Amino acid sequence: MRIFFFLWFILYFLSAGAQQDSANTSLEEVVVIAQRIEQKDIWVPYSIKKISSQYFKERSPRTTPEALQGINGVFVQKTNHGGGSAFIRGLTGNQTLILIDGIRLNNSTFRYGPNQYLNTIDPYIVERIEVAKGTGSVQYGTDALGGVIHVITKDPVFAEDKATWHGTAITKLMTGDMEKTARGELGYTSKKMAFTGGVTYRDFGDLIGGDTTGKQSPSGYNEWAFNAKAKLLLNEKVQLTLSHQNVEQQHVPVYHKIVLENFALNEFDQQKRLLQYARLDINGNMQWVKKLEIIASRQQGIEGRESQKNGSAVVQKERDEINTIGLTVDVFSELSNTWNANTGIELYKDKIKSNRKDINTQNGLASGKRGLYPDDSKYGNYSLYSLHHIKHKKWVVDAGLRLNGFSIRLTDTSLGRVKINPSALVWNAALMYRIFQQHHFYLTYSTGYRAPNIDDMGSLGIVDFRYEVPTSNLHPEESANLELGYKFSSKKIKGDVALYRMQLNDLITRVKVDGKIINGYQVYRKENIEAAFIKGVEAELAWKMMKKIDINGSITYTYGKNITKDEPLRRIPPMHGRVMSTFRKNSWFTVAEFLFAAKQYRLAQGDKEDNRIPAGGTPGWKIVNLYAGNQWSCFHFNVGLQNIFNQDYRTHGSGINGVGRSAWLSATFNF
Numbered sequence: 001m002r003i004f005f006f007l008w009f010i011l012y013f014l015s016a017g018a019q020q021d022s023a024n025t026s027l028e029e030v031v032v033i034a035q036r037i038e039q040k041d042i043w044v045p046y047s048i049k050k051i052s053s054q055y056f057k058e059r060s061p062r063t064t065p066e067a068l069q070g071i072n073g074v075f076v077q078k079t080n081h082g083g084g085s086a087f088i089r090g091l092t093g094n095q096t097l098i099l100i101d102g103i104r105l106n107n108s109t110f111r112y113g114p115n116q117y118l119n120t121i122d123p124y125i126v127e128r129i130e131v132a133k134g135t136g137s138v139q140y141g142t143d144a145l146g147g148v149i150h151v152i153t154k155d156p157v158f159a160e161d162k163a164t165w166h167g168t169a170i171t172k173l174m175t176g177d178m179e180k181t182a183r184g185e186l187g188y189t190s191k192k193m194a195f196t197g198g199v200t201y202r203d204f205g206d207l208i209g210g211d212t213t214g215k216q217s218p219s220g221y222n223e224w225a226f227n228a229k230a231k232l233l234l235n236e237k238v239q240l241t242l243s244h245q246n247v248e249q250q251h252v253p254v255y256h257k258i259v260l261e262n263f264a265l266n267e268f269d270q271q272k273r274l275l276q277y278a279r280l281d282i283n284g285n286m287q288w289v290k291k292l293e294i295i296a297s298r299q300q301g302i303e304g305r306e307s308q309k310n311g312s313a314v315v316q317k318e319r320d321e322i323n324t325i326g327l328t329v330d331v332f333s334e335l336s337n338t339w340n341a342n343t344g345i346e347l348y349k350d351k352i353k354s355n356r357k358d359i360n361t362q363n364g365l366a367s368g369k370r371g372l373y374p375d376d377s378k379y380g381n382y383s384l385y386s387l388h389h390i391k392h393k394k395w396v397v398d399a400g401l402r403l404n405g406f407s408i409r410l411t412d413t414s415l416g417r418v419k420i421n422p423s424a425l426v427w428n429a430a431l432m433y434r435i436f437q438q439h440h441f442y443l444t445y446s447t448g449y450r451a452p453n454i455d456d457m458g459s460l461g462i463v464d465f466r467y468e469v470p471t472s473n474l475h476p477e478e479s480a481n482l483e484l485g486y487k488f489s490s491k492k493i494k495g496d497v498a499l500y501r502m503q504l505n506d507l508i509t510r511v512k513v514d515g516k517i518i519n520g521y522q523v524y525r526k527e528n529i530e531a532a533f534i535k536g537v538e539a540e541l542a543w544k545m546m547k548k549i550d551i552n553g554s555i556t557y558t559y560g561k562n563i564t565k566d567e568p569l570r571r572i573p574p575m576h577g578r579v580m581s582t583f584r585k586n587s588w589f590t591v592a593e594f595l596f597a598a599k600q601y602r603l604a605q606g607d608k609e610d611n612r613i614p615a616g617g618t619p620g621w622k623i624v625n626l627y628a629g630n631q632w633s634c635f636h637f638n639v640g641l642q643n644i645f646n647q648d649y650r651t652h653g654s655g656i657n658g659v660g661r662s663a664w665l666s667a668t669f670n671f
Contacts, residue, residue, distance in 0.1 A: 033150070034132040035398065036139055036330065036342045036387055042489045043391065045398050045430035045442035047498040047538065049073060051129040053154075058589060058629055060172055060638055060666040062179060062204075064121040064129075064151065070580075070595055072540040072554035073133050073498075075573035077114045079612070079655040081207045081219040082252035082268065085114035088133050089502060090534045090558045090572045091146030095450055095477070097136055099150040101243065103277055103297045106143045107322045108350040108379035108408075108453040112508070112526075113571065114653065117301075118149070120247045120273035122225035124170065124183050124200050127154045133538070134481040134500055137448035138400040138428045141346060141383050145448045145479045145504070153243070156187060156194035156231050163190035167671050168198075174664040176215075177205040181666075197228035207255075210660035211648035218253040218267075219656060241279040248272045256655030257307075260611045265308040265315065272302040277326075290340075291332040299324040313362045318372055321353040343386040350379040352454055370413065374458045374470075380407035381451070396432035396442075401425070406451045410458050418457065418472045424449040440487040448479040456508050456526050466510060467521035474528055478505045495541040504532045510606075530564040534572070550582040559602075567604050571653050574600035574620065591627040596620070600652045612655045621649030623658070629666075636668040 030041045030050045041048050049071050061067035065084020068074045075087040085092045094110035098118055105117060129151050136144030165188050172181040185198035201224055206217040229243040249271040257266035277297035284290055305318040330344035354371030387400035405423045412418065426449055432442035452474035459468045483500040510524035517523065540554035555577035560569030576597040583590045601617035608615075624645060629638030643649075646661035 032130050045432040046135050047133040049131045053127050061123050063119050064123045065118045070578040073538045073556050077653045079114050080254045082221050083116035084119045087573050088146035090560045095145040097144040097148045109455045125153045125227045127152050135446040137426045138402045142451045156196040158194050159189040169669045172666040175662045176208045192233040195230045200225040208660050209657035210646045213648050213657050219255045221252040223249045237283040239281045243277050245275040262310050264310045270304050274300040288333045290334045293330045295328040297326040315359045318356045323351045338392045339390045341388045346383045348381040352377040374410040374412045377410040377454045394434040398430040401427045412470050415470050415472050422451050422475050424476045438490050442485045444483040446481045450477040466524045467518045469525050471525045477507050492544045497539045499537050501535040532562045532569050534560040548585050553579045568602040570604040570606045574598045587631050593625040596622045618652040634670045638666045640664045
C-alpha cells in the first residue's frame with residue numbers, strides 16, 4: 001500500500017512540474033439530449049447532470065452504477081457486489097427509467113426497489129451518461145417517476161482521409177485480488193464506413209470492507225462482455241448504425257442473504273443481457289421533417305437464481321427470460337427560427353418465459369415448479385408523443401404531451417387469465433428566463449407515471465425478505481413534480497440550484513396478508529393504495545480557481561413522507577454530497593475527492609423490517625479518494641487510492657459494506 005501512496009505523490013509533483021499547460025481556461029458547457037435534441041445544459045429548463053467520457057477514462061469505474069457515485073442528486077445503493085441501483089429524487093428500481101442509446105432497458109419484470117440491471121452495462125463501452133431528474137415520462141414513457149438515466153455508448157468515427165485500422169488493449173488490477181480486468185478492442189475507419197468492437201473479461205474477488213469488516217465472502221463474481229458497432233454512410237443524408245451488446249455474469253452472490261438469512265447458497269447465475277439494434281438517421285430539407293430517426297431493437301434479458309437453505313438438501317433453480325422487440329420513430333421539425341419539435345411513436349413488446357426446478361441433491365430428483373412469473377406472459381407498451389421547444393431572446397418555453405397505452409396478458413394458477421389495458425396521458429411545461437448572459441431561472445411542472453408490469457401482477461415467491469403472491473386490477477402510479485431552479489455559467493464559475501416537490505399518487509405497494517406465512521416468510525400482495533410526497537434541494541458549484549486547478553462541490557437533501565401511513569417514505573437517501581479538487585497540467589492529472597453521507601434515522605416500518613438497515617438507521621460516513629494518471633498518445637495509465645482512512649461504511653439500504661482502503665492501477669495501450 002505504501003508503494004501506491006508513493007506513486008501517487010510522485011505523479012502529483014511530476015504534473016505540477018510539467019512545462020506545458022494544456023488546461024482549458026474556462027468551464028465548458030455540457031451538451032445534453034434530455035429533450036430528445038442536442039442542447040447546452042444552460043438552456044435546458046430541467047435539472048440535468050452528465051458524466052463525460054473523460055471521467056470514464058480517468059476514473060476507470062469498476063461498474064456503470066459505481067460511475068454514478070458522487071453525481072449530484074444521485075445516490076447509489078448496492079444490495080450485493082454485483083448490483084448497483086441508482087436513486088433519483090428518492091426513487092429507484094422500476095420507478096427510474098434506464099435508457100441505452102435511446103432504447104429502454106426497463107422491461108416488464110423490473111422490480112420495485114433496488115435492482116442490479118444497470119450493472120449489466122459494460123463501463124468500457126460507455127461514452128457518457130446523462131441523468132435527467134424529476135422529468136422523463138413525457139420524453140421517454142413509463143417508469144420515469146424519479147427521472148431518467150441515459151447511457152450513451154461509444155460511436156466509431158468516420159475517417160477524414162485514408163482508411164485505417166486501430167486497436168486498444170486495457171488492463172486493470174486492484175489490491176486484495178478484488179479486480180482483474182482485461183479488454184481488447186479493434187476498429188476500422190474510412191470515409192463511409194467505421195467499425196469498433198471489443199471483448200472484456202473481469203474477475204472480481206470478494207469485496208474487502210473498511211476497518212474491522214475485512215473480506216465479505218462470498219461476494220465476488222466473473223463477467224464476460226462483447227460489443228460491436230458499425231456506422232455506414234449510405235449517402236450524404238442517410239446514415240445507418242448497427243450495434244450489438246452482450247454481457248454475461250456468472251455466480252453473483254447475494255451476500256446479505258447468506259450472512260443474515262440462513263442460506264448456504266444464494267446467487268444470480270446466469271445474469272445476461274443482449275441488445276441488438278439498427279438506427280437509421282435521415283437528414284431532410286423540409287420544415288416538418290428536418291431529421292428522421294428510426295430505431296429497431298431486440299433485447300434479451302436472462303436472470304437465473306440459485307438458492308439453498310442451510311441444512312436443506314433441496315437446491316432451488318429459477319430462470320426468467322424476457323425477450324423484447326422495440327421500434328421508435330422520431331421526427332425532428334424546425335417550425336420556425338425559434339420553434340422546433342420532436343414528434344414520434346414508440347412500440348415495445350415483451351414476452352416472458354419463467355420456470356423453476358427444485359433439485360434434491362441426495363437422490364438427484366428434480367421437480368418442476370411455477371416460476372417467479374406466469375410463463376408465457378405478454379406485455380405491450382405503445383405510445384405517441386410530441387415535444388416542443390421555443391427559444392426567443394431571453395425566454396425558453398418547453399412543453400410536451402404523451403399518450404401511452406398498454407396491453408398486459410398473463411395466465412396464473414391463482415388468478416386465471418388476466419387481461420388489462422391501462423393507459424396514461426401525461427404532459428410537462430417549463431419556462432426559463434435569462435438575466436444578462438449568465439443567469440438562468442426556470443420553473444418546471446412535469447407529470448409522470450409508471451404502468452403496472454408483470455412483476456407487479458404476477459410475481460410468486462421470495463422477494464427481498466417477503467413472500468409475494470400475484471394480484472390483478474392494478475392501474476398506473478402517478479407523479480407531479482414542481483421544480484424551481486437557477487443555473488449560472490461564466491468562464492470561471494458554473495453552478496446550479498434546484499428546489500422541488502413531487503406528489504405521488506396511487507402508488508403500488510406491498511400489502512401484508514394478515515395471518516399468512518409461507519416458508520417462514522410473511523405473505524404480501526400489491527395494491528394501488530398509497531399517496532406520498534418527496535421534496536428536496538440539490539446544489540452544485542464548479543470553480544476554475546486557477547488555470548490548472550478546478551474545485552467542485554455538491555450537496556443533496558431529500559425528504560419523503562408516506563401520507564397514507566403517516567410515516568417516512570421507504571428507502572429515502574440521507575443528505576449526501578461531494579467535494580473534489582482536480583489539478584491538470586499537460587497530460588497529467590491528479591484528483592482529490594471527499595464523499596460523505598449523513599446518518600439516515602428517518603425510517604419507514606418497511607425500513608425497520610429490512611435486515612440490510614441497522615437498528616436505528618444507517619450511520620453517516622466520510623471517505624477520501626485520490627486519483628492520478630497520465631495520458632500520452634499511445635499509452636495511458638491511471639492509479640486510484642480508495643477510502644484512504646479505511647472507514648467502515650455502508651450506503652443506506654445496501655446489503656454489503658463499501659470498499660475499504662485499497663488501490664488500483666489501470667493501463668491502456670493504443671496501436
